Amino acid sequence: MEQQEKSGKKKRRVVIALGGNALGKSLPEQIQAVKITSKAIVDLIEEGCEVVVTHGNGPQVGMINNAMAALSRENPAQPNTPLSVCVAMSQAYIGYDLQNALREELLNRGITNISVATIITQSRVDADDPAFDDPTKPIGHFMTKEQAAFAEKNYGYIMKEDAGRGYRRVVASPMPREIIEIGAIRALVEAGQLVVACGGGGIPVMRNGNHLKGASAVIDKDFGSELIAENLEADYLIILTAVEKVAINYRKPNEEWLDELTPEEARRYIAEGQFAPGSMLPKVEAAIRFAESAPGRTALITLLEKARDSVLGKTGTQIHT
Ligand SMILES: Nc1ncnc2c1ncn2[C@@H]1O[C@H](COP(=O)(O)OP(=O)(O)O)[C@@H](O)[C@H]1O
Numbered sequence: 001m002e003q004q005e006k007s008g009k010k011k012r013r014v015v016i017a018l019g020g021n022a023l024g025k026s027l028p029e030q031i032q033a034v035k036i037t038s039k040a041i042v043d044l045i046e047e048g049c050e051v052v053v054t055h056g057n058g059p060q061v062g063m064i065n066n067a068m069a070a071l072s073r074e075n076p077a078q079p080n081t082p083l084s085v086c087v088a089m090s091q092a093y094i095g096y097d098l099q100n101a102l103r104e105e106l107l108n109r110g111i112t113n114i115s116v117a118t119i120i121t122q123s124r125v126d127a128d129d130p131a132f133d134d135p136t137k138p139i140g141h142f143m144t145k146e147q148a149a150f151a152e153k154n155y156g157y158i159m160k161e162d163a164g165r166g167y168r169r170v171v172a173s174p175m176p177r178e179i180i181e182i183g184a185i186r187a188l189v190e191a192g193q194l195v196v197a198c199g200g201g202g203i204p205v206m207r208n209g210n211h212l213k214g215a216s217a218v219i220d221k222d223f224g225s226e227l228i229a230e231n232l233e234a235d236y237l238i239i240l241t242a243v244e245k246v247a248i249n250y251r252k253p254n255e256e257w258l259d260e261l262t263p264e265e266a267r268r269y270i271a272e273g274q275f276a277p278g279s280m281l282p283k284v285e286a287a288i289r290f291a292e293s294a295p296g297r298t299a300l301i302t303l304l305e306k307a308r309d310s311v312l313g314k315t316g317t318q319i320h321t
């Protein structure tokens with residue numbers, strides 16, 4: 001049962017992946033940020049799109065994990081909380097804020113036939129994914145060199161310097177292979193409802209017969225969002241971040257902002273090292289995967305406020321075959 005616009009035209013299906021700036025860095029910031037984020041999302045609904053919202057959780061999952069670790073240090077009877085459970089917690093509280101902000105924005109615009117639901121989403125990963133031996137995903141807040149050394153020594157964290165901005169804890173980030181709750185997500189989307197799903201790329205789980213066992217990892221949300229977009233046969237994967245377009249020679253005197261990229265061109269730029277690992281690189285890689293997954297699919301990378309303009313072809317970097 002596909003949603004039809006009043007004109008009879010088939011609705012465009014969009015998976016919109018929210019970056020860090022769409023959520024803010026703290027609980028009070030998040031409440032404010034999601035109000036602006038919701039406007040951009042409801043703009044797309046008014047444009048005639050069926051929307052599924054995904055989001056990152058790097059700062060949030062680190063904060064939750066730190067808080068839970070502090071609790072268990074204070075009370076040894078309280079075992080430490082696995083990272084997979086921390087991802088679940090981050091999905092729930094981010095979803096809670098997004099759900100309420102989206103509901104309010106829909107009602108403010110007189111849209112009363114769409115309800116919003118967050119699906120706690122698990123992503124299956126492979127137990128032998130090489131990423132488990134090479135932690136790369138930054139989580140939590142930035143630290144000074146001294147704080148990082150303390151965390152390494154006392155908490156056993158692996159810390160890495162992040163592009164001159166300070167130190168952050170890094171954890172394993174395996175590739176998502178399957179979205180466990182895809183059936184429920186699809187049913188809601190096809191019923192015309194607004195779904196928040198696959199937060200933080202999904203809770204990483206490994207299959208053991210019928211049992212799903214949480215993995216100590218944080219999936220990259222760009223790859224989780226790509227997989228869900230492919231599974232839902234979306235027309236667009238929109239990756240929202242803090243830049244309007246992807247650049248080559250980023251922050252150099254010969255910087256060039258790109259309107260369009262084919263997967264071949266994007267691969268060439270990746271080989272030249274044009275996109276920073278852990279930031280723009282996974283976005284471009286996810287965009288290539290989506291664009292190549294079926295004919296007619298377009299990935300867009302742009303600013304939150306430009307989401308509507310990007311589906312109208314007015315801005316952003318489009319990646320398509
Ligand atoms: N080639 C590039 N073109 C544009 N932005 C780039 C490039 N390389 C690195 N970046 C940086 O990557 C950032 C996006 O990554 P990040 O902040 O990790 O994303 P998120 O919005 O998902 O939290 C941009 O804001 C920009 O500062």
Ligand SMILES: NC(=O)OP(=O)(O)O
Nearest residue numbers: 056057058200220221
């Ligand atoms: N899980 C994830 O990719 O989160 P960020 O986008 O916040 O890094």
